[in-house]
Amino acid sequence: MTEDAPKIRLYVAAPLAAGEVLMLTDQAHYLTGVMRQGPGDAVALFNGAAGEWRARITQAGKRRVEVSVEARTAPQRDPPDLWLLFAPIKKARTDFIVEKATELGVARIQPVLTRFTNAERVRTDRLTAHAIEAAEQCGGTFVPEVAAPVKLDHLLANWPQERHLMFCDEARTACPVADALSQAPQAPWAILIGPEGGFSPDEAAALRRLPQTTSVTLGPRVLRADTAAAAAITAWQMALGDWR
Numbered sequence: 353m354t355e356d357a358p359k360i361r362l363y364v365a366a367p368l369a370a371g372e373v374l375m376l377t378d379q380a381h382y383l384t385g386v387m388r389q390g391p392g393d394a395v396a397l398f399n400g401a402a403g404e405w406r407a408r409i410t411q412a413g414k415r416r417v418e419v420s421v422e423a424r425t426a427p428q429r430d431p432p433d434l435w436l437l438f439a440p441i442k443k444a445r446t447d448f449i450v451e452k453a454t455e456l457g458v459a460r461i462q463p464v465l466t467r468f469t470n471a472e473r474v475r476t477d478r479l480t481a482h483a484i485e486a487a488e489q490c491g492g493t494f495v496p497e498v499a500a501p502v503k504l505d506h507l508l509a510n511w512p513q514e515r516h517l518m519f520c521d522e523a524r525t526a527c528p529v530a531d532a533l534s535q536a537p538q539a540p541w542a543i544l545i546g547p548e549g550g551f552s553p554d555e556a557a558a559l560r561r562l563p564q565t566t567s568v569t570l571g572p573r574v575l576r577a578d579t580a581a582a583a584a585i586t587a588w589q590m591a592l593g594d595w596r
Contacts, residue, residue: 358396358406360387363484363495368402372421373410380417383409395419398493403428430494431457432593433540435515437464438581439547440471440501445578449545450479452578454486454496456585457594462542463501468549474501508558515540519559520584521567522550522574529568529584533591536566543588545581 383389404426411418436453479498589595
């Protein structure tokens with residue numbers, strides 16, 4: 353049996369170990385109908401906790417595919433302890449934020465409801481599916497948790513003492529992000545991106561009063577919320593994360 357490198361990566365919610373036999377139902381159509389895979393073909397599997405494993409298709413049908421797990425091909429690699437907090441926006445752009453946050457490396461994705469949040473109902477199951485797909489495509493072995501939406505005032509009232517907050521502040525007096533992070537501690541962090549209409553004055557004041565807050569600016573240009581999220585995560589990863 354050849355140890356060929358699988359071209360397809362799939363997330364599975366099941367234990368992974370050599371000799372395990374798994375029955376894939378949700379991915380059966382994709383494997384057989386779209387990718388034309390059959391018995392003998394190899395696939396890569398990960399479950400978010402045990403690294404990546406090579407598995408071999410042993411039986412293939414339209415509604416279910418049986419695979420046998422052979423060997424681990426990559427160790428588990430978790431992202432830094434970084435949360436992304438963002439106000440949901442239009443559907444496609446919210447999807448983009450979740451996908452890029454997964455690819456860039458965050459541990460938790462938290463939708464936040466602010467006074468000026470203007471979005472349709474947030475479906476965490478759909479966003480989780482986007483996170484899984486992003487992890488499958490980017491070679492990651494970790495899928496960030498997508499939490500249920502929470503109101504900003506409730507979030508701040510229950511903010512964990514040990515977690516620092518990078519507040520992407522539109523105020524001109526905020527510190528440039530590179531300067532702010534150059535002196536920042538190695539600790540659990542979160543990044544907060546506001547809605548398209550910005551934060552209300554009361555919300556911005558409450559954020560600045562939080563002892564754990566570091567207010568930063570992302571540059572001289574006004575960024576769309578989805579662009580700001582990707583830029584902020586990139587800046588944090590380069591200063592404090594696992595890109596160094």
